[in-house]
Amino acid sequence: xxxxxxxxxxxxxxxxxxxxxxxxxxxxxxxxxxxxxxxxxxxxxxxxxxxxxxxxxxxxxxxxxxxxxxxxxxxxxxxxxxxxxxxxxxxxxxxxxxxxxxxxxxxxxxxxxxxxxxxxxxxxxxxxxxxxxxxxxxxxxxxxxxxxxxxxxxxxxxxxxxxxxxxxxxxxxxxxxxxxxxxxxxxxxxxxxxxxxxxxxxxxxxxxxxxxxxxxxxxx
Ligand code: AMP
Numbered sequence: 001x002x003x004x005x006x007x008x009x010x011x012x013x014x015x016x017x018x019x020x021x022x023x024x025x026x027x028x029x030x031x032x033x034x035x036x037x038x039x040x041x042x043x044x045x046x047x048x049x050x051x052x053x054x055x056x057x058x059x060x061x062x063x064x065x066x067x068x069x070x071x072x073x074x075x076x077x078x079x080x081x082x083x084x085x086x087x088x089x090x091x092x093x094x095x096x097x098x099x100x101x102x103x104x105x106x107x108x109x110x111x112x113x114x115x116x117x118x119x120x121x122x123x124x125x126x127x128x129x130x131x132x133x134x135x136x137x138x139x140x141x142x143x144x145x146x147x148x149x150x151x152x153x154x155x156x157x158x159x160x161x162x163x164x165x166x167x168x169x170x171x172x173x174x175x176x177x178x179x180x181x182x183x184x185x186x187x188x189x190x191x192x193x194x195x196x197x198x199x200x201x202x203x204x205x206x207x208x209x210x211x212x213x214x215x216x217x218x219x220x
Contacts (some may be wrong), residue, residue, distance in 0.1 A: 001026060001080040002105055004087070006182055007113030008175040009168060010120040010127070012197040015136050015205035016111065016212065017084040023213055027076050030084040031064055033134065034071070036160070053162055056170025058088055058178060065095040072099060080108075088179045093186075109219075110186035111212060112194040117172065119198055124168045128157040141204065 001024060005013040014030060021028040035053060038046030045063070052059045068086050071077065087093040100106055115123070126139040132155035137144050144150060148157050162171065186192045193215055195208045
């Protein structure tokens, strides 16, 4: 099954993708995580990606599409993947369709997440990620038991370099200009599932993940 996680930064794509990945037993493929790994390992790809990521801009389509194409060829992706943060432009979505066609696959479901903008900014500035197992925390909504330490593996928690108020504004602008047209793109294909993740309606990532699982089971 090919699942796409669509939504502005801070809507909970990563949290929900992690839950779905465990439940559906297919890997979570986060282009953002792959770029951050390359940045920390100081690879050529990392150097290139950092110049865009630090400004809240998108890494060029050709680079990103090649990376995903290579990842989809790995053995563990044979039964499908949860694409977390890809595609982010219509050109990427079209390229993905072509890649999947080669193995008679298609996008099965696109999860479109929305969150009020003021909540997004608060969530992003309070987001912390485990430096080792990459578990996601929020200092207000989902804090670790021990300050700065991952409950899962005991490693140190860190903030992402691009999770600051200035960069998030630019990332949101990029989302509305370049990524949001994908809502229409997948809606027209008839595979869009939309959900709101928000404190104001008391529906956070894990609740929405449960709704998605119920929906997928009913669709079977
Ligand atoms: P994320 O972890 O998904 O929030 O991604 C962090 C950053 O990585 C984004 O703000 C972009 O700069 C870059 N990035 C991640 N996925 C993509 C993509 N599909 N296309 C281009 N840039 C991406």
